[in-house]
Amino acid sequence: MTKNVTITVNGVERRASVEPRLLLVHFLRENAGLTGTHVGCETSLCGACTVLLDGRAVKSCTVLAVQADGRNITTVEGLASGDQLHAIQEGFWEEHGLQCGFCTPGMIMCSHDLLEHHPNPSDSEIREGINGNLCRCTGYQHIVAAVKNAAQKMSRPTAARAGAR
Amino acid sequence: MATPAKSPTPQKKTNGKAGNGTWVGKRMKRKEDPRMIRGISHYTDDLKLAGMVHCAFTRSPHAHAEIKAIRTDAAKALPGVIAVYTSADTTGLGPVPCAIQMPDLKVPRHPVLAEGRVRYVGEPVAVVVAEDLYIARDAAELVEVDYEPLPAVTDLEKALGKDSPLVHEQLKSNQAFTHQLKNGDVEAGFKKADRIVKQRMMNQRLAPIAMEPRAVVAEYLPGENRLTVWSSTQIPHLLKTQISLLVGLPETAVRVIAPEVGGGFGSKLNVYGEEGVVPWLAMKTGRPVKWNEGRRENFMATIHGRDALNDVELALKKDGTILGMRARVLADMGAYHQLLTPLIPQLTALMHAGCYKIPAIQIDIIGVFTNKMSTDAYRGAGRPEATFNVERIMELGAREMGMDPAEFRRKNFPLPKEFPYTTVTGLTYDSAKYQESLAKALKLSGYDSLRRRQKEGWKRGKYYGVGVSTYVEICAIGPSAATPAGGWESGTVRIEPTGKVTVLTGASPHGQGEETTFAQLVADQLGIDPQDVNVVHGDTLAVPYGIGTFGSRATAVGGTAIYMATQKLKSKLATLAAHLLGSKPADISIGRGQLTAKSGKRIPFGEVVLAAYTARNIPVGFEPGLEATHFFEPSNFTFPFGCHVCSVEVDIETGEIKIEKYVAVDDCGNVINPLLVAGQIQGGIAQGLGQALWEEVVYNDDGQLVTGTLMDYAIPKAHLLPEFTLDHTVTPSPVNPMGVKGVGEAGTIASTPCIVNAVCDALSPFGVRHIEMPLKPERVWNAIRTAKAIPAIAASAEAPRKREAVRRRA
Known part of the structure; x- marks a missing residue:
């Protein structure tokens, strides 16, 4: 069937x-x-x-x-549009938010939801927000930094971000 | 491998003095990340070959049972099923290899599919091949097996008892081996001791839990006699050799590819039965076959780590000087040996001197078979067990002598001028300044004020604890004489005609970022951009034979091999440039994309490279091309070290532990990329905290696996961890020309005793000496309840409630 x-x-x-x-x-x-x-x-x-x-x-x-x-x-x-990575992808890259990369797609999508609803999260809000996603490599510290990095980027207009690249 | 979307540039945050080149020492973003953050990299399970089928294993639900009969008719009748096999079909396949040789080691036959008897829950009994994953798994459940359950043994001490069920009847006992390491006059040391400190400690069984479960894909082309196996492994080359032996093909017919590997932590430093069965199925059925391990199988049938019962004794002089150490270790092998199973506890013995001057030592190890999954290398592999024993007994020693635990440690450190330092266990520590990392960690943590607050807190019924852990670990594994399968590593550097550089490494990274760090080191040596260096790994047909990535060896051994190969090329480039510039090779320097003679004459890097390939204008006897390979054999291990300090608060009413501060000062020698080193340390600390606080593989007395999902087995989650404060000291290693040591396991080794020391320290007013890991609230609460002492609590607003809590627990 x-x-x-x-x-x-x-x-x-x-x-x-x-x-x-x-x-x-x-x-x-x-x-x-x-x-x-x-x-x-x-x-x-x-x-x-x-x-x-x-x-x-x-x-x-x-x-x-x-x-x-x-x-x-x-x-x-x-997430990315052509060569332009999404801010969250950039955040993970810049802050070394991944090692083996296996949890990364899920972690990025979860962060997407988090930032949609909390555009400016504190460290503890990020930690609570991603606690349904497990990472065995990073100890999460660089993931928290990656999400913060993304939040800062996303709070700036896209044009300014693209110009800064 | 995919090209990054944009070129990373060196960033300004260089994190201090480690850097010594344009790229080495820089916090460079990883070259491997763009494909991973876009979701377009390829792990084994992502591969799809034309005509590919799937397989699934029927596994034992019993810890110990006789197999009376297996009926495969129902499974075979399911539409979409291609074949079902049992051990009756796989007689020529296997056995699963163990690489360790010891005089009295018992190595029972380890079949790829159970032969007549099962010995642990999850042991494979049959395998089904079907058109898709869903059908394969359905059919695996339709295989009917008649079992006659037998008594099982899971307890280490019971397993050595006379009446114990035998895991392997023909061996007449469950003792797998004995191993003694003894040096110095141990008896005299203990005889003249003013105090002997003793503690029994269980280092519990852990599950490595790489986020990517194991996976294997195999394809066999009979015309070419070519078997290609993609496996999520840390050791593609060793696996290639072993697969050829397992399936009986010449090694030249086998190619192993480790594509993107989603974490290993030692669990993929192995050769598993499935890595023999899946290629065999591809040969048997003529179809490419995929197997991917579910997480439940991963809990049952991927190796576990640790699981050793330790009785440790320390002999001390009145002033805190160590006179001797003794330990008896019962190490759980599980039901069979995997690749390195009996080796792991030997590393525990070797590292039992820690970073202390110990004049005499005796370590007795007994390997024990039980009806459980095999243990083997898990991040740290034997060294976390040693460090836990050493750091806990030092802590208890300090306490019993009434000394500050930091001061007690410092008193027993060798001085920097004593290095290279030969330990009582026979190792030669390469270089260290233990005093410096300890001092730095104490300062960074505000140790003195933590101690003041602790004393003041006790008066108010607040239980703060401070944990110190000074560790040394054995890395860059290792000299070949001390390893089962060769301890060298290969590196090939090829400058292509266009000037781009291909690096082939026998190491096999799976998250460590060596595509980046190796590119950094080659770029500096050749004066080019790391974006022009492509690091290739994990394909046995593309890369010269190598050993793999484990034991924090990839940079110190694999990186050095590449460094050495690059030196050969530099010398060749200088010879050619001198010829082209009318100079002498010794007068040529390389950098900034060109080669420059002392005279000031210069030639672009690319022109020299092209000249080596066109070969029309080369010196007499000059070999065309620009490729060099080096097999680097290290003269010694390296010994990274450091000091971790943490502060915790224990809620005596609930047994909950709050980590308030965690400071790590690590020394891994020279640093190639501080960003990646920080990542390794942070991840390592998290895994060590996982062992200290939450993680434990539990089998019940019948041998049933109780912790078979991520619901029952608690790996750290983001909100449970504090932010770690990192710093480092830099003591270059003299063992390799780059002065690097290795950093993959440091965090895991240091953090476990650090936390347990802190919690026991917090509860010292209750007379709590030791709590077995994991320090779950229930265990902590029970330790308080059953403790001997009742601490005095001074008057305060909270005092009545706290007093009541203390009284209730009595």
């Missing part, structure tokens, strides 16, 4: 016939071919698979593809 779904991923509409049990993360990785979203635990505990579902961060290993039918998904591949 399969079900037809239409899911918009990073602005591209994708139609597929899927098993009802297919996880959204597997839809993204296998059907859409977007492997930037990683599978770290399959139990929604590590956050490596975090994507935006209609703008809110969700763990795509515990969302079914059929639940995303008719909705908008943003993955890490959808």
Whole structure:
């Protein structure tokens, strides 16, 4: 038994016939071919698979593809516009917010949600905000710095940022 | 590998005196990051080959059981299933290798799929190949296995008892090996001691939890007789050799690629049964096969770390001078040896001198089989266990002598002029200034005021504690004579005709950032931009044979190999430039994109490079091309060191611990990239705190794995950690020309005893000596409840409530 779904991923509409049990993360990785979203635990505990579902961060290993039918998904591949990295991506790069990089896409998408709702977070707000995402490499300190760096960039107009590059 | 979106420029934040070049010492952004932050890098599970199928393993739900029968019919009947195999089919495959040789070491056969008996929960029994992952996993559950459960043993001491169930019956006991390290007159030291300090400490079992679980993809092309295996590994070259032995192909037919690897921490410094089975399946089915380990499998069937019961004794003179040390260590091997399992506790023995002058030592280690997953290298691998024993017993020694723990340590340090310092365990420490890092950490933490506040707090029923940990670790592993598979590393540098530089390293980074640091060091040597240097690793067909990345060795051994290869090229470039400029090679200097003769004549770098390839105008006997390889054999290990100080507050009503301040002063010799060093230290501290406070792999008495998910096994989360304050001292190593030491494990080694020392210090008014890790609130609360002393609490607003809390616990 399969079900037809239409899911918009990073602005591209994708139609597929899927098993009802297919996880959204597997839809993204296998059907859409977007492997930037990683599978770290399959139990929604590590956050490596975090994507935006209609703008809110969700763990795509515990969302079914059929639940995303008719909705908008943003993955890490959808953040940059061409060569222009998103401010959060720049923040992670500049502050060494990643080592092995496996948690990074989820961490970036989670930070996206955080900054959307708290444009100017304190260190402890950042730590609370990303506590559903696990990183084993960094001890989180540089991730906190990366999110702060991004918050500062995002509070400046885009043109000024591009000019500064 | 992907090209960065924009060129990183050296940043101004240089973090002090470590830098000694244009690029070396600079806080340079990583070259590997753009592909990772865009989500376009490729980890093993991201690979998709034409015709690829998936496999899944049926694993034992029992810790110990006889396999009476296996029925695969139902699994085979599921549409989409291609094949199901058991050990009856894999007789020519394996066994899983152990690289360690010791006189009395027992190495039981370790089959890739269980043969007749299972010995730990998660042991693979059958493997299913199917068209997709979902079908493979469904079918793995349809494999019917009749088990007759047998008594299991999980406790180290019980396992050595006469009536214990035997993990391997044919061995007649659960003792895997014994190992003694003895030097100096231990008996005399203990006989003349004014005080003997003793403590039993359990170094609990941990799960490494790299965020990327293991994954293997294999493809076999029979026409070419070419087996390609992509694996999430730290040791692609050693794995290539082992896969050829496992599957019985000549080594020349096997290529291993470690693509992007999502963390290892030692857990991927191994050769696993699955790394034999998946290639074998590709050969057997004629289809590319993928296996990716779920997190639950990762908990059950990827190696664990630590798990040793330690009885430590310290003999002291009245003035606090150490006269001798003794330790008995029972080390849990698990059910089978993996690649290095029996080696790890030997590193514990070697590092048991810590950074102290100890005249006599005796360490007795017994390796023990239990019905659990194998232990093996986990970040620090034996050294955190040693450092924990040493730093805890020093702490207790100081307390029993009524001395300040920092002063007690300083009293027993060797002086800087005594280096190279030969320890009682037979190691030669290369260089150190323990006094300097201790002084710096005490100052940075405000140690004296922390002590004052602590005393004042006790009067008010506030329990502050200060923890000190001065550590030394063994890195740059290592001289080949002291390692099981060679301790050298390879480095190749090739200047391409266009002047761009390709670096091939036998090291295999998986988060350490060596594409950046190696580019920095080569760029400085050749006077070019790091953006023009591309570091290639992890592909055995592209890179000369190498050893891998572990034991904080990549920079000190792998980096040095590249440095040495670069020197060969510099000499060749100078010879050619001298020829072109009419000068002598000795008069040529390289830098700023050109080669300059003493006369002032100069020639662009690119022109010399091109001349080496066009080879029309070269000196007689000059070998065309610009490529050099060096296999660097280190003359010794390196020994980074440092001092960590933390302050905590313990809530005696709840047992909760609040880390108020954490200061780390580390010395890893010369620093190539301070940004990356800070990242290593911070991540290391977090893992060490995880062991101290939250993490523990729990098997129940029946051998069931109780902590099988990230819900039950608590790795640190962002909001649980404090901000760490970092500083460093710089004591270059004389072991390699760059003076680097290694930094990958320092944080993990230092932080665990630092926190436990602080918590026990906070509770010293209760007479609490030691609390076993992890220091969960329940354990801390119970330690207070069962403690002998009742501290006096002075009058204050809070005093009645605090007194009541103290009374209740009694």
